[in-house]
Amino acid sequence: MPIxxxxxxxxxxxxxxxxxxxxxxxxxVFGLGGVGGWCAEALVRSGIGNISIVDxxxxxxxxxxxxxQATMGTIGLSKAEALRTRLLDINPRxxxxxxxxxxxxxxxxxxGISRGVYVIDAIDSLTHKLDLIELxxxxxxxxFSSMGMAQKLDPTRLKTAxxxxxxxxxxxxxxxxxxxxxxxxxxxxxVYSTERLxxxxxxxxxxxxxxxxxxxxxQGTEGPPAGCPAxxxxxxxxxxTAFPVEWCSSKKVINGSAVTVTAGAGMILASLxxxxxxxxxxxxxx
Numbered sequence: 088m089p090i091x092x093x094x095x096x097x098x099x100x101x102x103x104x105x106x107x108x109x110x111x112x113x114x115x116v117f118g119l120g121g122v123g124g125w126c127a128e129a130l131v132r133s134g135i136g137n138i139s140i141v142d143x144x145x146x147x148x149x150x151x152x153x154x155x156q157a158t159m160g161t162i163g164l165s166k167a168e169a170l171r172t173r174l175l176d177i178n179p180r181x182x183x184x185x186x187x188x189x190x191x192x193x194x195x196x197x198x199g200i201s202r203g204v205y206v207i208d209a210i211d212s213l214t215h216k217l218d219l220i221e222l223x224x225x226x227x228x229x230x231f232s233s234m235g236m237a238q239k240l241d242p243t244r245l246k247t248a249x250x251x252x253x254x255x256x257x258x259x260x261x262x263x264x265x266x267x268x269x270x271x272x273x274x275x276x277x278v279y280s281t282e283r284l285x286x287x288x289x290x291x292x293x294x295x296x297x298x299x300x301x302x303x304x305x306q307g308t309e310g311p312p313a314g315c316p317a318x319x320x321x322x323x324x325x326x327x328t329a330f331p332v333e334w335c336s337s338k339k340v341i342n343g344s345a346v347t348v349t350a351g352a353g354m355i356l357a358s359l360x361x362x363x364x365x366x367x368x369x370x371x372x373x
Contacts, residue, residue: 093178094134105365110136112364114205115198115228117141117190117219119166121153121349122233122356123209128155129357131174131181138174139198141186142166153346192218202227205360209233209353213258217265224273231359233352234259234279237342242351244282247359249274255281276359278352286343 090098090106098106114135116127119142127140144166150157156170167185174183188194190210195218200206206228210216216232223230232250235258250266253259256279 091134091180097133101365106134108364109134109361112205112360113137113139113199113203114207114360115139115141115200116207116209117198118209118211118233119144119154119156119170120150120209120211121344121346122236122353123207124155124166124170125350125353126207126209126356127170127174127353128177129354130360131177131183133357133361134178135181135361137182139184139186140167140170140174141188141190141198142170143187143189153344153349155350190215190219192222195219195222200226200228204228205364206230207233207356207360209356213261213265216262217269220262220266220273220275221269221271223275224271229360229363230275231356232262232275232277233356234262234277236280236349236352237344238284238286239280239282239348240284240345241280241282242347244280245278245348245351245355246280247276247278247355250277253277253279255279255283257283278355278359280348280352284343286340 090103094106094109101109112135114130114137116123116130116138119127119140123140123142127138130138142165146154146157146161146164146166146169148159148162150166151159154166156166156173161169165185165187167187171183171185174181186198188197190198200222204226206219206223208216208219208223208230210219220230220232222228234253234256250259250263251274253263259277259279
C-alpha cells in the first residue's frame with residue numbers, strides 16, 4: 088500500500104510498520120486547553136488514524152494566547168468542534184470524534200476507554216483527573232498525563248517521570264495524595280515542571296468577575312447564547328435545559344499561562360504516545 092505523502096518524512100523514522108501502527112491506533116485526548124489541543128494536533132500530524140477529543144468548554148478570547156483552536160474567528164464556539172474542524176483540515180482521512188462533554192465517572196462510559204486505547208489526560212479538575220486515572224487502570228488503557236502548566240515560562244524545565252517520582256510540582260503532589268487516599272498503586276508517566284513564577288498583581292484577570300470575557304452561562308428554556316454551540320444538558324424535572332459550560336467562575340485563582348510551556352507539554356505527551364505505539368514499551372514507566 089503506498090505511503091501517504093503527508094507522513095513520508097515521519098515514515099523515514101518509524102518505518103512502514105510504525106506508520107501502520109499509528110494509523111490503527113486509537114487515542115482519546117481529555118481536555119483541549121493549552122496542553123491537550125496541541126497534543127491532539129501533533130498526533131493527527133503524525134498519522135494517528137482514530138482520535139477522540141473531549142472538552143465541554145467554549146473558546147474565550149483569553150484562550151488565544153495558548154490554545155491551538157482559539158482564534159478571533161472561533162470565539163464562542165465549542166473547543167471540541169473547532170478543533171475537530173482544524174484536525175480534519177490537516178488529515179481528512181483521520182477519524183475524529185468530538186465530545187462536547189464533561190468527563191466524569193457518570194459520563195465515562197460514552198468515551199470508549201478500554202484495553203489498548205491510548206489516553207492523554209490534560210484535565211484541570213483534580214477530582215475528574217483522579218477518576219480518569221483510576222478508570223484507565225481499570226480498563227487497561229495506556230495513560231500519559233499532564234500535571235500543572237500554569238505560572239511557568241521556561242519550557243526547558245519540562246520533565247517526564249513516573250507519577251510517584253515527581254517533585255516540585257504542586258498539582259503532582261495533590262494527585263499523589265489523592266491516589267494514595269483512594270488506595271491506588273498503579274504507575275503511569277506524567278509531564279511536569281518544577282518552575283513556579285509569582286503572579287503579577289497589577290493585572291487582575293476578568294475571568295470569574297463582572298468583566299468576564301467568557302460566554303455567559305445561561306439557564307432556562309432559551310438555551311445557550313447565540314454563537315455558542317457547546318452545551319451540557321441537565322435535567323430539571325421533566326425538562327432538559329442546555330447551557331454552555333463556563334469554568335472560570337468556579338476557580339479560586341486564575342493563573343497565567345504561556346503557549347511555549349503548554350504547547351511544549353502537549354508535544355511531549357504526543358511524543359510519548361507516538362513512540363509507544365511505534366515501538367511498544369518506549370515512554371512508559373516500568
